[in-house]
Amino acid sequence: MKPVMHYSEIEGRSTGYYGLLALLGAIIAIALAATYHMEHSGHWVTGMNNQVVWGIPHVFAVFLIVAASGALNVASISSVFGKTAYKPLARLSGLLAIALLVGGLAVLVLDLGRPDRLIVAMTYYNFKSIFAWNIFLYTGFMVIVGVYLWMMMERRMNQYSKQVGMVAFIWRLALTTGTGSIFGFLVARQAYDSALLAPMFIVMSFSFGLAIFLLVLMASYRWTERPLGDAMVQRLKNLLGVFVAGVLYFVIVYHLTNLYSTRLHGVERFFLLEGGIYTQLFWFGQILIGSLVPLFLLYHPRLGKSRTMIGLASVLVILGGLVQMYVILIGGQAYPLVLFPGKEVIEGGFFEGSVATYNPSLWEFLLGIGGLAFALLMVAIAVKVLRFLPNNLDDAHVDHHHGAEKAS
Amino acid sequence: MSEKQDNQLSRREFLSGSTAAAGLAVAPGVFLTLTAQAKPAGQPVSSENRWGMLIDSNKCANGCTSCVSACEQENGWGSANPTENKSSPEQKAQWIRKVTLRDKETGHVQSLPLMCQHCEHPPCVDVCPTGASFKRADGIVLVDKHICIGCRYCMMACPYKARSFIHEDLQDQLPHAPRGKGTVESCTLCVHRVDRDSDKAVPACAEACNSEGHRAMVFGDLKDPDSEISRELKNYGGEQIRADLGLNTGIRYRGI
Ligand code: SF4
Ligand code: SF4
Numbered sequence: 001m002k003p004v005m006h007y008s009e010i011e012g013r014s015t016g017y018y019g020l021l022a023l024l025g026a027i028i029a030i031a032l033a034a035t036y037h038m039e040h041s042g043h044w045v046t047g048m049n050n051q052v053v054w055g056i057p058h059v060f061a062v063f064l065i066v067a068a069s070g071a072l073n074v075a076s077i078s079s080v081f082g083k084t085a086y087k088p089l090a091r092l093s094g095l096l097a098i099a100l101l102v103g104g105l106a107v108l109v110l111d112l113g114r115p116d117r118l119i120v121a122m123t124y125y126n127f128k129s130i131f132a133w134n135i136f137l138y139t140g141f142m143v144i145v146g147v148y149l150w151m152m153m154e155r156r157m158n159q160y161s162k163q164v165g166m167v168a169f170i171w172r173l174a175l176t177t178g179t180g181s182i183f184g185f186l187v188a189r190q191a192y193d194s195a196l197l198a199p200m201f202i203v204m205s206f207s208f209g210l211a212i213f214l215l216v217l218m219a220s221y222r223w224t225e226r227p228l229g230d231a232m233v234q235r236l237k238n239l240l241g242v243f244v245a246g247v248l249y250f251v252i253v254y255h256l257t258n259l260y261s262t263r264l265h266g267v268e269r270f271f272l273l274e275g276g277i278y279t280q281l282f283w284f285g286q287i288l289i290g291s292l293v294p295l296f297l298l299y300h301p302r303l304g305k306s307r308t309m310i311g312l313a314s315v316l317v318i319l320g321g322l323v324q325m326y327v328i329l330i331g332g333q334a335y336p337l338v339l340f341p342g343k344e345v346i347e348g349g350f351f352e353g354s355v356a357t358y359n360p361s362l363w364e365f366l367l368g369i370g371g372l373a374f375a376l377l378m379v380a381i382a383v384k385v386l387r388f389l390p391n392n393l394d395d396a397h398v399d400h401h402h403g404a405e406k407a408s
Numbered sequence: 409m410s411e412k413q414d415n416q417l418s419r420r421e422f423l424s425g426s427t428a429a430a431g432l433a434v435a436p437g438v439f440l441t442l443t444a445q446a447k448p449a450g451q452p453v454s455s456e457n458r459w460g461m462l463i464d465s466n467k468c469a470n471g472c473t474s475c476v477s478a479c480e481q482e483n484g485w486g487s488a489n490p491t492e493n494k495s496s497p498e499q500k501a502q503w504i505r506k507v508t509l510r511d512k513e514t515g516h517v518q519s520l521p522l523m524c525q526h527c528e529h530p531p532c533v534d535v536c537p538t539g540a541s542f543k544r545a546d547g548i549v550l551v552d553k554h555i556c557i558g559c560r561y562c563m564m565a566c567p568y569k570a571r572s573f574i575h576e577d578l579q580d581q582l583p584h585a586p587r588g589k590g591t592v593e594s595c596t597l598c599v600h601r602v603d604r605d606s607d608k609a610v611p612a613c614a615e616a617c618n619s620e621g622h623r624a625m626v627f628g629d630l631k632d633p634d635s636e637i638s639r640e641l642k643n644y645g646g647e648q649i650r651a652d653l654g655l656n657t658g659i660r661y662r663g664i
Contacts, residue, residue, distance in 0.1 A: 112558045112590070129535050131537035187653055339522075
C-alpha cells in the first residue's frame, strides 16, 4: 500500500499561536513607527550618510531577498532533481520563498528617500539599470512560485508542477544572480570588483534559505505537535552542512583570487587585517560564528543529532549571514575610493582617502527586523488558511513515502 | 537611452529646473515656483555641444576655496543654506570640494577642485532604476528631482563620490536649484547659466577662480574646435581622473 501524504491547515487557536501573531505584529508596528520617524525627519536620524549610503536596512533587505531564493531550494530539489523525499516540504518551501522576498522588498522600499514615489518606480523604467531588471525578476518570482504552489496544491494541476518547478528553479538562479550583480556593476568600488560575487551569492542563498527553512519547519511541527521524524531533520541538516561549507569555500576562493591581483591588495588588507570593525566581524562573525561553529555542531556525531543543536546551528548561520552581508555591503562602502593612484590625499573636503564612518542607528535595525517579522507573520497566517504542512513527517511516513515513490 | 531627443528634452529640461516656469513641491506644503530663464526659442539643447571644463591643478592655489564658496552661493547649499543644520558633516551636501594631494614618490603637493565629472558614459545614469539620473544631449548630467525615488544606487555607482543625498527638510531654496529631502543631487555645471548664456556661459566656480586671478578653470564646448577649452586641450593636453574606467569625463585636469 502506498501511503498518501496528507496536508492540512494548522488549527491556530492556541494561546501560543495568537501570542506569536501578537509578537510579530508588535515588532512590525515598531518597525513602521521607526520608518515613519526616519522618513518624516529625513535620513539624518540614521547612521547613513553620503559616504555609506546603504546601511542596516539594506543588509537585512539583501539578506532576506537572497534567503528567499534559497528557501525555494527544498522544493527545487524535489521537483527538479527528483528527490521525492523532499516533496512533502515543497509547499512550505515555496511559501517561505515568497514571504521572505516580500519581507525583504518591503524593507528596501521603506528605506527609499521617497517611498511615497513607489508608483514612480513602477512606471518609469530605465532598462539599462540592473535595479529595474530586478524589479521584474522579483515580481516574476512571486508569480511563478505562486503558480507553482497552486499546481502542487490543486490535485488536477499536480501533473504540471514539475515543469513549473523547473521554471521556478531557473528563475531563482536568475534572481540571485541579479541581486549579486547589483554590486557587480559598481565598477569603482574595489570590494565589489569580482566575478565571483554573483556565484557566491547563489551559494549564500542556499545556506541562508535552508537555515531559515529548518528553523521554521522544526518550530511549526513542535508547536503544532505534529510528528517530525529524525530522518527528515537529518537529511536537511546534512544539506545545510554542505551549503555552509560551500559558502566558506567560496569566501576563501574570493579572497585568494583577490590576493592574486596586486591591484586589490589594499582592499584585502583592509578586510582581512586592518579594517577594524570589519575585520573583526569577518573573522569572528562570519567565519567563526557563522561558518566554523555551525559546521562543528552539524557534523559532530553526538551534537549533530540534537534538535536544539541543529536549531542553534541554523540561528548561527543566519546571524553569520547577516554579518557577512554587513561586511560586504557596509565594509565595501567604507573602504575609500581610489581616485588618484600613486598619490595620497592629505586633505579633502569630503572625507577623502579615509575609511568612512558608519554608526548604525536603532531605527535602522528596527526596520530591518520588521522585515523578517513580516515574512514570518505571512507564513504563520498562510499555514493556518491553506494546506501547506504535511500532517505527519515521522520516519516511517517519510521513508516509506520515499521508498514507495522510488519503486514506482 | 540617455541622450534625449530635442522634443523630449523640453520636458526634461523643464523638470530639471533649467527653463520655463514650473511649480515644484519641494517639501510637503511648500510650493516653489520656478521662474528660471527660458532658453531662447530655436536654441534647443543639442548634441552639437558638449560642455566641459579644464582644470589646471598647477594654477589651483593650495588653501583657496573660492570655487566652493561660489558654488554654495550660486546653488544654495553648504554655508549658503543654513537650514541644512541637522545633518552631520558626512551627511551634508557637497557639490564641489577641494582635494589636496601629495605624490608618494616626489612629495609634490598640489590641490584641485572635484565635482561631478559629467561623464559621457555615466555609471550613475546606467544604474538609476527610474531614469531620474540622466544625461542631456549636451553632456550635462543631472537628476530629475521629480522621479528620483532616493534609492541612492547612483551614489554607489559614481566613482568620484560626486553625489549627495538630502538627509533633511530644506528651506530657502533657489528657484533654479530646487533641492528636496530624500532625493539626490550633484553639480549641474551651472546648467541655468549654460541655458541662458550658451557658449558665453561661465559656471560660478570658474567665475570665482578667475576673479581671484588664478584662472585655473576653463569652461567651454568640447565639440567646438575653436573654443578656448578645445584649443588648450589640443595644444597642451589634459587628463581624466580614473581614465582607466573609460567614462570619458567632461571635466579634464592638467597637472595630475
Ligand atoms: S561624476 Fe559621478 S555623478 Fe557625475 S556623471 Fe560621472 S558618475 Fe555621474
Ligand atoms: S537616487 Fe534618484 S537619481 Fe539616484 S539612482 Fe536612485 S532614483 Fe536615480
